[in-house]
Amino acid sequence: METVKQNESRLVYEVMQALGKHGAVFRTNAGSIRLPNGKYFRALPEGFADVLFVRPDGVACFVECKTHKSKPTEKQTAFLTKMRRLNCRSGVAHSVSDALAICFD
Numbered sequence: 001m002e003t004v005k006q007n008e009s010r011l012v013y014e015v016m017q018a019l020g021k022h023g024a025v026f027r028t029n030a031g032s033i034r035l036p037n038g039k040y041f042r043a044l045p046e047g048f049a050d051v052l053f054v055r056p057d058g059v060a061c062f063v064e065c066k067t068h069k070s071k072p073t074e075k076q077t078a079f080l081t082k083m084r085r086l087n088c089r090s091g092v093a094h095s096v097s098d099a100l101a102i103c104f105d
Helices: 004-019 074-085 096-104
Strands: 024-027 032-034 040-042 051-054 058-064 088-092
Touching: 004 024, 004 051, 004 058, 004 074, 004 096, 058 074, 074 088, 088 096
Parallel strands: 058 088
Antiparallel strands: 024 051, 032 040, 051 058
């Protein structure tokens, strides 16, 4: 039996494959890394979406991939809301069709 994380990783992969046919797609990681001096570096803010997609018309889309069993964190929800307020497309996808709808409907 696959874990929720494995299922979400598979969904991210499938979403990226589908979106990649229509524009530029990037897998993002909002985690932090430990530097040699012991400090931590975070390249993206907490809550940043799993997938950044740029449509051919230049519209940025942010897709958070979740299984039907999991929900976005408060920081993920806040990030998606902020992106919508900035006229980007954003949302939570439980399937490839959800992701396509977020980006194109």
